[in-house]
Amino acid sequence: MEKEKRAHHAHVLLVPHPRQGHINPLLQFSKRLLSKGRIRVTLAVTVSLVKTMEVQTGPISVETFSDGYDNGRRKEDSPVEYFERFKMVGSQTLTELIKKQESLGDPINCVVYDSFLPWVLDVAKQFNLIGASFFTQSCAVYNIYYHVQQGILTVPVAGRPVISLSGLPSLAVTDLPSFVSEYELRPELLPIVLGQFSNIDKTDWLLINSFDKLEQEVVNWMAKLWPVKTIGPTVPSFYLDERVEGDKAYGLNLFKPVADACMNWLNMRETGSVVYVSYGSIAELGDEQMKELALSLKESNNHFLWVVRQSEEKKLPTNFVEETLEKGVLCPVLLVYIKPVIKLECGLT
Known part of the structure; x- marks a missing residue:
């Protein structure tokens, strides 16, 4: 030293x-x-x-x-x-x-x-x-x-x-x-x-x-x-x-990453077929905004990876996770850069 x-x-x-x-x-x-x-x-x-x-x-x-x-x-x-x-x-x-x-x-x-x-x-x-x-x-x-x-x-x-x-x-x-x-x-x-x-x-x-x-x-x-x-x-x-x-x-x-599970799921998807949604660590969506976004992802033609903090999970529509199991993944935090996906990242950091 x-x-x-x-x-x-x-x-x-x-x-x-x-x-x-x-x-x-x-x-x-x-x-x-x-x-x-x-x-x-x-x-x-x-x-x-x-x-x-x-x-x-x-x-x-x-x-x-x-x-x-x-x-x-x-x-x-x-x-x-x-x-x-x-x-x-x-x-x-x-x-x-x-x-x-x-x-x-x-x-x-x-x-x-x-x-x-x-x-x-x-x-x-x-x-x-x-x-x-x-x-x-x-x-x-x-x-x-x-x-x-x-x-x-x-x-x-x-x-x-x-x-x-x-x-x-x-x-x-x-x-x-x-x-x-x-x-x-x-x-x-x-x-x-x-x-x-x-x-x-x-x-x-x-x-x-x-x-x-x-x-x-x-x-x-x-x-x-x-x-x-x-x-x-x-x-x-x-x-x-x-x-x-x-x-x-x-x-x-600052948070324990869950990158491995998400990357394993992503590796089974085609390049450019996944929408990545993240609103950062500060921004808070209202109940109606959360429901509207959830419905849009559910009805879209893409797989999705959505970063939803645990404090925000209660705003999700009833049975949303169960109804989208084949289409999307929710995770509390994902601290990794991903090349083979469409990245749509909004909000405050």
């Missing part, structure tokens, strides 16, 4: 928002960093997360800090209360982690943090460290959020025929992220989303999980405001360019 510390040129600390859809892209980015050589990477995750996750991160070190919920998040706490406590306790414990690394002779040089945790940049700057905000979504999404944050696009937006924003083509209201288009359903969440821009002008880099050719116009627009680098798509290298040897999975799971 001592020899490794002396050999690397930089030590990068990565701080993800403790959600699977936020951890995965940041973890894949860290593997890319390591593949360049002479860089040491440490992933900082919350204490409560370590207690439940399965970890296989290889040469990436894992350290913990507290979000104030070491025994798990309390159900009665709202998202606003959670983020406020996370900021208060996390700022202190992350500071202690950075000091510990320095005392061990392995100081941090750069902090890459999830954009939903802007306070991490304030902690980094206390130590005069380079800070890079990591945006997990597309440039187009952040363009829209920024215009709302600046007051150029005001909410609610219902009733507007066309939305015109710099760097983007004309949009309908239904093209906007649900935090904006359906603001009235969860108004308390929009300030959290817009908080990503609270200190953005102090960051050294904006790293975005996208690529230039996909969003060239909006990337050029954002580059006039901030030092933007597109570093996506951040998926396992095996499914992209195979530049990172042996990189076939993310390596950190």
Whole structure:
């Protein structure tokens, strides 16, 4: 370990928002960093997360800090209360982690943090460290959020025929992220989303999980405001360019995967014959939406693989599982990329 510390040129600390859809892209980015050589990477995750996750991160070190919920998040706490406590306790414990690394002779040089945790940049700057905000979504999404944050696009937006924003083509209201288009359903969440821009002008880099050719116009627009680098798509290298040897999975799971049983079932289906449905770890469908989706899958001409969390199973129509045994599979979580299926993935991550 001592020899490794002396050999690397930089030590990068990565701080993800403790959600699977936020951890995965940041973890894949860290593997890319390591593949360049002479860089040491440490992933900082919350204490409560370590207690439940399965970890296989290889040469990436894992350290913990507290979000104030070491025994798990309390159900009665709202998202606003959670983020406020996370900021208060996390700022202190992350500071202690950075000091510990320095005392061990392995100081941090750069902090890459999830954009939903802007306070991490304030902690980094206390130590005069380079800070890079990591945006997990597309440039187009952040363009829209920024215009709302600046007051150029005001909410609610219902009733507007066309939305015109710099760097983007004309949009309908239904093209906007649900935090904006359906603001009235969860108004308390929009300030959290817009908080990503609270200190953005102090960051050294904006790293975005996208690529230039996909969003060239909006990337050029954002580059006039901030030092933007597109570093996506951040998926396992095996499914992209195979530049990172042996990189076939993310390596950190918040839920116990059930990939083997699903893959065995998929291997018996024809290529392109299966619809994959997943709404992520946060989005919740209403009873009617759940029934409508279930009926659509049941009456379709395709086999289906539907990720349904255990908390959502009660919303399924009566006897749906029994009536679709020959056609589909329901699973609580599936953390694997699948090449030979049609993947229709919607909702929040």
